[in-house]
Amino acid sequence: MGTKRLGIGLVGSGFMGRSHAFAFNAVGQVFDPPLRPALAMLADRDTEIAAAAAGALGFERAVGDWRQLVDDPSVDLVAIAAPNRFHKPIALAAFEAGKHVYCEKPLATSLADARAMVEAAERFGRIGLVGFNYLKNPIITLAREVVAAGEIGALVAFRGIHAEDYMMDPDAPHSFRTEPEGGGVLMDLGSHIVSLARHLVGPIEEVSAMAATVHESRPADGMRRPVPVEDHGHLVARFKNGALGALSANWLAPGRTMQLEFELTGTRGTIAFNQERFNELQVYAAGDLPGRGGFKTIVAGPDTPPYGNFCPAPGHQLGFNDLKTIEVAHLLAAIAGDVAPSPDFSEAYEIQRTIAAALRSATERTWVTVADC
Amino acid sequence: MGTKRLGIGLVGSGFMGRSHAFAFNAVGQVFDPPLRPALAMLADRDTEIAAAAAGALGFERAVGDWRQLVDDPSVDLVAIAAPNRFHKPIALAAFEAGKHVYCEKPLATSLADARAMVEAAERFGRIGLVGFNYLKNPIITLAREVVAAGEIGALVAFRGIHAEDYMMDPDAPHSFRTEPEGGGVLMDLGSHIVSLARHLVGPIEEVSAMAATVHESRPADGMRRPVPVEDHGHLVARFKNGALGALSANWLAPGRTMQLEFELTGTRGTIAFNQERFNELQVYAAGDLPGRGGFKTIVAGPDTPPYGNFCPAPGHQLGFNDLKTIEVAHLLAAIAGDVAPSPDFSEAYEIQRTIAAALRSATERTWVTVADC
Amino acid sequence: MGTKRLGIGLVGSGFMGRSHAFAFNAVGQVFDPPLRPALAMLADRDTEIAAAAAGALGFERAVGDWRQLVDDPSVDLVAIAAPNRFHKPIALAAFEAGKHVYCEKPLATSLADARAMVEAAERFGRIGLVGFNYLKNPIITLAREVVAAGEIGALVAFRGIHAEDYMMDPDAPHSFRTEPEGGGVLMDLGSHIVSLARHLVGPIEEVSAMAATVHESRPADGMRRPVPVEDHGHLVARFKNGALGALSANWLAPGRTMQLEFELTGTRGTIAFNQERFNELQVYAAGDLPGRGGFKTIVAGPDTPPYGNFCPAPGHQLGFNDLKTIEVAHLLAAIAGDVAPSPDFSEAYEIQRTIAAALRSATERTWVTVADC
Amino acid sequence: MGTKRLGIGLVGSGFMGRSHAFAFNAVGQVFDPPLRPALAMLADRDTEIAAAAAGALGFERAVGDWRQLVDDPSVDLVAIAAPNRFHKPIALAAFEAGKHVYCEKPLATSLADARAMVEAAERFGRIGLVGFNYLKNPIITLAREVVAAGEIGALVAFRGIHAEDYMMDPDAPHSFRTEPEGGGVLMDLGSHIVSLARHLVGPIEEVSAMAATVHESRPADGMRRPVPVEDHGHLVARFKNGALGALSANWLAPGRTMQLEFELTGTRGTIAFNQERFNELQVYAAGDLPGRGGFKTIVAGPDTPPYGNFCPAPGHQLGFNDLKTIEVAHLLAAIAGDVAPSPDFSEAYEIQRTIAAALRSATERTWVTVADC
Numbered sequence A, B, C, D: 001m002g003t004k005r006l007g008i009g010l011v012g013s014g015f016m017g018r019s020h021a022f023a024f025n026a027v028g029q030v031f032d033p034p035l036r037p038a039l040a041m042l043a044d045r046d047t048e049i050a051a052a053a054a055g056a057l058g059f060e061r062a063v064g065d066w067r068q069l070v071d072d073p074s075v076d077l078v079a080i081a082a083p084n085r086f087h088k089p090i091a092l093a094a095f096e097a098g099k100h101v102y103c104e105k106p107l108a109t110s111l112a113d114a115r116a117m118v119e120a121a122e123r124f125g126r127i128g129l130v131g132f133n134y135l136k137n138p139i140i141t142l143a144r145e146v147v148a149a150g151e152i153g154a155l156v157a158f159r160g161i162h163a164e165d166y167m168m169d170p171d172a173p174h175s176f177r178t179e180p181e182g183g184g185v186l187m188d189l190g191s192h193i194v195s196l197a198r199h200l201v202g203p204i205e206e207v208s209a210m211a212a213t214v215h216e217s218r219p220a221d222g223m224r225r226p227v228p229v230e231d232h233g234h235l236v237a238r239f240k241n242g243a244l245g246a247l248s249a250n251w252l253a254p255g256r257t258m259q260l261e262f263e264l265t266g267t268r269g270t271i272a273f274n275q276e277r278f279n280e281l282q283v284y285a286a287g288d289l290p291g292r293g294g295f296k297t298i299v300a301g302p303d304t305p306p307y308g309n310f311c312p313a314p315g316h317q318l319g320f321n322d323l324k325t326i327e328v329a330h331l332l333a334a335i336a337g338d339v340a341p342s343p344d345f346s347e348a349y350e351i352q353r354t355i356a357a358a359l360r361s362a363t364e365r366t367w368v369t370v371a372d373c
Helices: A015-030 A047-057 A066-071 A084-096 A111-124 A138-148 A185-200 A320-335 A345-364 B015-030 B047-057 B066-071 B084-096 B111-124 B138-148 B185-200 B320-335 B345-364 C015-030 C047-057 C066-071 C084-096 C111-124 C138-148 C185-200 C320-335 C345-364 D015-030 D047-057 D066-071 D084-096 D111-124 D138-148 D185-200 D320-335 D345-364
Strands: A005-011 A036-043 A061-063 A077-080 A100-104 A128-131 A155-163 A204-212 A217-220 A223-226 A232-239 A244-250 A259-266 A269-274 A280-285 A295-299 B005-011 B036-043 B061-063 B077-080 B100-104 B128-131 B155-163 B204-212 B217-220 B223-226 B232-239 B244-250 B259-266 B269-274 B280-285 B295-299 C005-011 C036-043 C061-063 C077-080 C100-104 C128-131 C155-163 C204-212 C217-220 C223-226 C232-239 C244-250 C259-266 C269-274 C280-285 C295-299 D005-011 D036-043 D061-063 D077-080 D100-104 D128-131 D155-163 D204-212 D217-220 D223-226 D232-239 D244-250 D259-266 D269-274 D280-285 D295-299
Touching: A005 A015, A005 A066, A015 A036, A015 A047, A015 A077, A015 A320, A015 D015, A036 A047, A036 A066, A047 A061, A061 A066, A066 A084, A077 A084, A084 A100, A084 A111, A100 A320, A100 A345, A111 A128, A111 A345, A128 A320, A128 A345, A138 A185, A138 A259, A138 A269, A138 A280, A155 A185, A155 A232, A155 B232, A155 B244, A185 A204, A185 A232, A185 A244, A185 A259, A185 A345, A204 A345, A204 B204, A204 B232, A204 B244, A232 A345, A232 B155, A232 B204, A232 B232, A232 B244, A244 B155, A244 B204, A244 B232, A244 B244, B005 B015, B005 B066, B015 B036, B015 B047, B015 B077, B015 B320, B015 C015, B036 B047, B036 B066, B047 B061, B061 B066, B066 B084, B077 B084, B084 B100, B084 B111, B100 B320, B111 B128, B111 B345, B128 B320, B128 B345, B138 B185, B138 B259, B138 B269, B138 B280, B155 B185, B185 B204, B185 B232, B185 B244, B185 B259, B185 B345, B204 B345, B232 B345, C005 C015, C005 C066, C015 C036, C015 C047, C015 C077, C015 C320, C036 C047, C036 C066, C047 C061, C061 C066, C066 C084, C077 C084, C084 C100, C084 C111, C100 C320, C111 C128, C111 C345, C128 C320, C128 C345, C138 C185, C138 C259, C138 C269, C138 C280, C155 C185, C155 D232, C155 D244, C185 C204, C185 C232, C185 C244, C185 C259, C185 C345, C204 C345, C204 D204, C204 D232, C204 D244, C232 C345, C232 D155, C232 D204, C232 D232, C232 D244, C244 D155, C244 D204, C244 D232, C244 D244, D005 D015, D005 D066, D015 D036, D015 D047, D015 D077, D015 D320, D036 D047, D036 D066, D047 D061, D061 D066, D066 D084, D077 D084, D084 D100, D084 D111, D100 D320, D111 D128, D111 D345, D128 D320, D128 D345, D138 D185, D138 D259, D138 D269, D138 D280, D155 D185, D185 D204, D185 D232, D185 D244, D185 D259, D185 D345, D204 D345, D232 D345
Parallel strands: A005 A036, A005 A077, A036 A061, A077 A100, A100 A128, A155 A244, B005 B036, B005 B077, B036 B061, B077 B100, B100 B128, B155 B244, C005 C036, C005 C077, C036 C061, C077 C100, C100 C128, C155 C244, D005 D036, D005 D077, D036 D061, D077 D100, D100 D128, D155 D244
Antiparallel strands: A155 A259, A204 A232, A217 A223, A232 A244, A259 A269, A269 A280, A280 A295, A295 C295, B155 B259, B204 B232, B217 B223, B232 B244, B259 B269, B269 B280, B280 B295, B295 D295, C155 C259, C204 C232, C217 C223, C232 C244, C259 C269, C269 C280, C280 C295, D155 D259, D204 D232, D217 D223, D232 D244, D259 D269, D269 D280, D280 D295
């Protein structure tokens, strides 16, 4: 591990905030990062909550106001795990203060805000990385290599879904997920499957989408209020390279806990993946002898880096938090100037723009060119 | 088995023709049908081919002209397993001659022709059944019962695909499948997934589709000629009951041999199925105790009729040809007046109309209401 | 199909008797057998039952006494699907009458009886084939070819089980399965996994086994009577070629309907199979590039003969009754002198001897050499 | 996290040593342990290696001699991840020095040594925990609860295997694994499946085993030397409660990377598990309505504690290193007196004794009572 300290300021200590803390804590043991992350400061919505979380997660200091954190000289990187509507103001302030930013997806609650964040990252010349948790999975990196090596030929179709069931209960209350700005399942889960589609196939040029709100009201403030966002959405898409896609997002899919699933069809092979078994990749490549062809189950191991940093033996399996540790290792390398950050704010913006196009399509009942959004 | 003879006249002795013959031969042993099918006559494109097939399959007589078969008094039912462009003339002649018709899908090569066939069936009051091979699977019948009993709640989304790889080779030649009228993968395979969608969810009101031709030319008559139909297509759909769908069809999907796969999401449960393992149904129903919920793999057996007619022990598995035998048992019951035929010509017409709407959408780059086709 | 008639006399019309009838009826259409089977006569325990079954299954005549069937000049082959204790007398009488015999497993209720049957087959020079339903599966034939071609190297270990749950209920009554002679799960199900082990690996020289009776009494004649046979048994085995085995049989395994499952380990590869998905074979063969190795799922199709006789398209799947049709096609070829029958009575005897050795081991609490039984 | 410091002294920095370090580093964030582990000292076979590892893993000090570590006052717990032959001397010295011990499996290279270690733990009244990595998996804890609640009835049979392929290459060299004392696959991998069998079913009374050495020599010191231990072994077993078992271990199983797999049969249900997909448990419980029964795939989540400490959302999956973190959390609780350590040295001794009985059985070709070893 490098000896140069990188002060981490974490905003938010919920699900993703804890995961950030785990990753910053683990990265120095698992990898040999060029910088030494120090858990400098944690901010949450009030001082008490922040102090408790800082104690549990090992941060040196705690504050009830993220602005203090952004301005604190001990903080070099601002990690944003706060509700979506805070992403923009925190990121902009952080960049302005000369800090790097590690932001959870989605980038912002509107495309205009996301655009402003991309511009800020560029203007201030700081690193901006967006936490699309699933892209750094070694088995996804393998999938990219299989594609790049031409092992499945030219790309034909990408069929994918991200479905879970956390909003299945009609009495699940309103939250940031159901806010008219920045909410909805296409933003929340759809952005993951779009990020994978772009990661593996490339930019999407055109979409046509349908979406529906199944549970039309949910509890809030002691009464039921209308839900202004969709519960599930489905789109067909045309990629720039001519491939076609069919993508779905659903947050009330009973029994689905992590169905981030796709199959990628090429002219000479097929790749299939499901995050529910994310240490495996199904690959079919034409060319076997008769009676010997079939889908192969490839299991993550030292041959699919950086798995070996976690475990020298194959098949032992990485967990969700390990994926975040890989993401953080990449972030540190990017800040040290060793690699370009990916997905950066610009990529996150393009993902969000694709979602925006789908939402417009669903509303206007027409095909929409992504570049027009 | 009933003693009343039903003379079977089979047109075509290829893949599906043989399957018909197997089914008519087996049905009397496996079931106790109200009519006794007799393999009366087989027609194929010339007398020699027909005679050879009739000998192999056990038909009493053979002819080189289907018109003779239709008019023959020994024939009571005309089974059409000929190329798609012959469906209409044979069916119309058969109805006119007072015969029942068992026709392979798709019904016709144009929507107008299909309409004419529906009208002929009605006018002459004969039974018309269309061979959508996969609908009579006991495990699909179970799926319908699970839906009907409300076990998965209200229907939310149907996501499906039918993909195989028989056209994956760019040198696979032109055939009836690539004819501008009635060809294309949406008609060939897409009709199966649409038939399942309608069978389980109901009518589709509106679609938006994208389609593409990957191999732009194929061999024919010693040269390469352009391919006028799509190799894969994808659509989003709105069902009459408000559910949404995402459907795909692909005949150059490497490694896929029988991926007729869907997941049906309800408000309280999920059903998943893949024809590659068609004796199994995955069912999730909410309501288990914490830590005890999960997708259940239900295996076909005597509790999923008519499996027990084939085998008294569960888990032994039906094969593809057994599905056709169930279809034929249903056909005989329909001719005897015991049940209404399903899918009848009218249902096959609606399936075809949905495909036509998708094709128009893909061409006109717009959403299309099925009723407008 | 050959024109020479082969008169079939079937004894027993239960589960396996019907399956025999289905197969004899189908074989002429699916294959091009050298003989033409004619459903000549069916015998069952009384005339009435026999007549009803003969009508349903299409046999020309029915009798209430199998001796009449054996002696009838219209019968050339006696198919034995009667309870185990009848196998020996029927087979011996049939051979003596110059008939061929197709007998369901297990061969007999004692090793001495089985030996007598082998000798009778040899003495009278007739064909004797034993119905081990699962050996003729095209995917098992593929497994043998993979082994024979050296694709998994030298054989190291065979680990298998046959488990179902039909005796799970402690109130399931006594039957031929629980008779002290010839009963027990090792004979009933264990013989299947032993037959597969011998089919793929070769003879077993030595065994050590443990067995237990879980439900110590079952209903019979209005009272509960002790169960004299085991409900489950487990053995380790040494094959002649040095490979080792671990085999289990269990007929009260909840939720298992057809778990005839094995994994065969070689020095350079592995084969895994489960009859619950019997159209698939899992094969791992060493030698792939780093990061590209994995178990391959091979799906039955025209490249795994004789699948193509049933269906020209891969992946459509054979069913249980189709396996029996393949067995019958093999039987007809053997009777016509085209192939050696397999598994013949001698092979069935060796399987039974292996089971007998296991049972002795379990009783005497010691290792047992199969040749000593 | 408690404020009381617990000084960790780690001996060995290979595969398991790093895993220990990861776990001690993570446990304070993920759990709220009663003690605060401090990475005090790391020992390895020379000072240089130890220093490099200490730097990478975050230990305060490094030594080339484990005796120094054991005696160092900053060390309260000695974690032993050194080759098997060092387990006994280190553990004995540590207990004598008043330290707690956390030892990787197997406990020792002989049963007598293991016995001595158990006695030392008792004599000095220190905590001894043995690292059987897979027992603390939340889904295994669920399996135990399902058993304890009677959901699968009385236990009937346990069928298991642990197979990997790391010794598949005949040129894989000699190592501690192939030493005559304490080596062999039954000790290395077999101990894991025995530990699971005891964890879920209870003590094993009697075994009969076969074992074989496939690759009879391996490289060492520039030449090929004979291999004195088995490459695979298989045993049948009788548990104290009357259940039977069939267990296998194989370290040259091609394509297997983490096949720690079992099925546990009860009178009313079945549990199946494979470590290759260790966040899932297959459970069948009798009692569903006809046509609704089947194996259920239960996925780890907050309802299977302590999964929720790692992630509040189900289905996101734990990784191998997370299992070690759970083990360490348990260790800290045991040291603090909150729980009894499990598996303690006594349990590890019983596991080893079962393996010793199997090895004796394989050599003496007879059944062996475990209590006689």
